[in-house]
Amino acid sequence: MQRISRLKRELKLLNTEPPPGIQCNFSEENLDNIQAQIIGGSNTPYEGGVFQLEIKIPDRYPFEPPQIRFLTPIYHPNIDTAGRICLDALKMPPKGAWRPSLNISTVLSSIQLLMAEPNPDDPLMADISSEFKYNKAVYLEKARKWTSKYATQKNKGNVEAEQKIPEDGGSKTSRKREALSAQENLEQPKKVCL
Numbered sequence: 001m002q003r004i005s006r007l008k009r010e011l012k013l014l015n016t017e018p019p020p021g022i023q024c025n026f027s028e029e030n031l032d033n034i035q036a037q038i039i040g041g042s043n044t045p046y047e048g049g050v051f052q053l054e055i056k057i058p059d060r061y062p063f064e065p066p067q068i069r070f071l072t073p074i075y076h077p078n079i080d081t082a083g084r085i086c087l088d089a090l091k092m093p094p095k096g097a098w099r100p101s102l103n104i105s106t107v108l109s110s111i112q113l114l115m116a117e118p119n120p121d122d123p124l125m126a127d128i129s130s131e132f133k134y135n136k137a138v139y140l141e142k143a144r145k146w147t148s149k150y151a152t153q154k155n156k157g158n159v160e161a162e163q164k165i166p167e168d169g170g171s172k173t174s175r176k177r178e179a180l181s182a183q184e185n186l187e188q189p190k191k192v193c194l
Helices: 002-016 104-116 126-134 136-151 153-163 173-186
Strands: 022-027 030-039 050-056 067-070 191-193
Touching (some): 002 022, 002 104, 022 104, 030 104, 067 104
Antiparallel strands (some): 022 030, 022 191
């Protein structure tokens, strides 16, 4: 009961006072699965991109952190091809920094900050981290290309074709996430945090 009331309070706060560049969609019937969007910050290679995230709330929340992953492919040293995020605030102590006093809004803001300021010393993607450290121009160019390809809305006419991608083991993870992202854009959310 405490978990549900806390979630409702947090989501109400996200609805009335969302962090800049962040919004979320949720259903009153299923507060365990929340969809969020982070808009790429200006003066970053993610500028102009809209990145879809999936938030799963564990049964022991707030004593365990939410499980958050990117559905939109992103070229980033701290985010892998499955969308998993390397961020201390998403891990339990002693290795992580999650505390029950943190909330979904602060974690999403931390992810937005991580997008603007990657941490190459704690990477999930070693090759991208090397590029970031030793050949930043190549990293920035690739990140811009991925943002343009996966996170911009210019290809809305191809949404139906993307949705028909089969979800079998042979499909690439990024294509699955792209199809899921496109499908979410079509569904009408029951509640929207703006």
